[in-house]
Amino acid sequence: MSGGLHAQILEDAAKAKAQARRAGPVPYGEFESLKNLIDSATAALFEALPATFEHRGKTYRLITDIQQAKVAIFDSPAAEKSLLVTLLCLPDEN
Numbered sequence: 001m002s003g004g005l006h007a008q009i010l011e012d013a014a015k016a017k018a019q020a021r022r023a024g025p026v027p028y029g030e031f032e033s034l035k036n037l038i039d040s041a042t043a044a045l046f047e048a049l050p051a052t053f054e055h056r057g058k059t060y061r062l063i064t065d066i067q068q069a070k071v072a073i074f075d076s077p078a079a080e081k082s083l084l085v086t087l088l089c090l091p092d093e094n
Contacts, residue, residue: 008033010075013083038086041073045088066090 012031020026029035049064068089072082 005033009037009083016084034084037073037084038071038088041071042088045069045071 012033016026016031016034028038045066049066050062052059053062054060066088068087071086071088073084073086074081075083
C-alpha cells in the first residue's frame with residue numbers, strides 16, 4: 001500500500017469514527033478509501049472460505065451463505081485497536 005493511500009485511509013477512518021460518535025453509522029460509500037478497503041476485506045473473506053472440508057477421511061462439499069458479518073479491520077497484524085469496524089450485510093443470491 002502506498003504511503004499516501006494509507007494516510008488517506010487513516011484520515012478517513014478517524015473522520016468516520018468521529019462522525020459515527022455524533023450521528024450514528026456512516027453510509028458505506030461516504031469515504032471512497034474506506035469503501036475500497038471494505039471491498040478488499042470482503043473479497044479476502046470470501047476467498048478464504050473453503051469449498052470442501054475433510055471429516056474422518058472423507059471430503060465433503062461446503063456451501064457458505066453469509067448474510068451478515070461483523071468485520072474489524074486492523075492497521076497491521078500486530079495492531080491491538082481496530083482501524084475500522086463494519087457490519088457487512090450481503091444480498092441473498094438465491
